[in-house]
Amino acid sequence: MTPIIEFKDYTFKYRSQVEPTLYNIDLAVYPGEKVLIVGPSGSGKSTLAHCINGLVPFSFPGESSGTLTVGGQDPSKAGIFGMSKLVGTVLQDTDGQFIGLTVAEDIAFALENDCVEQAEMFSKVDEVAEIVDVKTLLSHAPTELSGGQKQRVSMAGVMIDDVDILLFDEPLANLDPATGKKAIDLIDKISRTTGKTVLIIEHRLEDALYRDVDRIVVVGDGLWRTGNRMSFSARISWKRKVSVSLCISRL
Numbered sequence: 001m002t003p004i005i006e007f008k009d010y011t012f013k014y015r016s017q018v019e020p021t022l023y024n025i026d027l028a029v030y031p032g033e034k035v036l037i038v039g040p041s042g043s044g045k046s047t048l049a050h051c052i053n054g055l056v057p058f059s060f061p062g063e064s065s066g067t068l069t070v071g072g073q074d075p076s077k078a079g080i081f082g083m084s085k086l087v088g089t090v091l092q093d094t095d096g097q098f099i100g101l102t103v104a105e106d107i108a109f110a111l112e113n114d115c116v117e118q119a120e121m122f123s124k125v126d127e128v129a130e131i132v133d134v135k136t137l138l139s140h141a142p143t144e145l146s147g148g149q150k151q152r153v154s155m156a157g158v159m160i161d162d163v164d165i166l167l168f169d170e171p172l173a174n175l176d177p178a179t180g181k182k183a184i185d186l187i188d189k190i191s192r193t194t195g196k197t198v199l200i201i202e203h204r205l206e207d208a209l210y211r212d213v214d215r216i217v218v219v220g221d222g223l224w225r226t227g228n229r230m231s232f233s234a235r236i237s238w239k240r241k242v243s244v245s246l247c248i249s250r251l
Contacts, residue, residue: 128160
């Protein structure tokens, strides 16, 4: 099977830094996989996400080497708009992602940009709102919602475009443990019912593993001084056995 996301000997250095943040990354993610990417703050998790959704190098300029393909395309050539048709990103700051005055308007934003017929737009908004359980909130303003409700509305906003990859950048950052479990439960439901490739970037490992994942990728800076790249596969037990890969970032 061809990977839907593939890093090959990929290194990235921000323009403002002396040393690379990502160093010789080799990682393949396959269609339909649910992958958890974990690591401490500053380890390069979000940089990895920015490379996948095209924010690197367009919003975060820098130098890269090696290759990266997402859905068969090079993000550095496809651009942010091109990647937005393949990768839907839910940011940790959901307030910064809202555009519409109501939940319904916000979910429908991408469809309006694509000039979708109004009847089809209403139907799709209802369908996605049903999946993430916000149908009763469609007339509410985003500012009236709780943290967990905002998270679900953000999920609906990226799902409406029917992208192949759903990328959750620290979805638990602003949620209490109970609400965080509900968010992980919903992500798991979306993964199982849609068959989409799901990437969860999170440092709250225990909460993120409230539901099973196919693989865990650990991004860390522990060996950066050696300048070496390590990659291994292991088996651990956490409710069930999962595959673990380690990527070393260099700060």
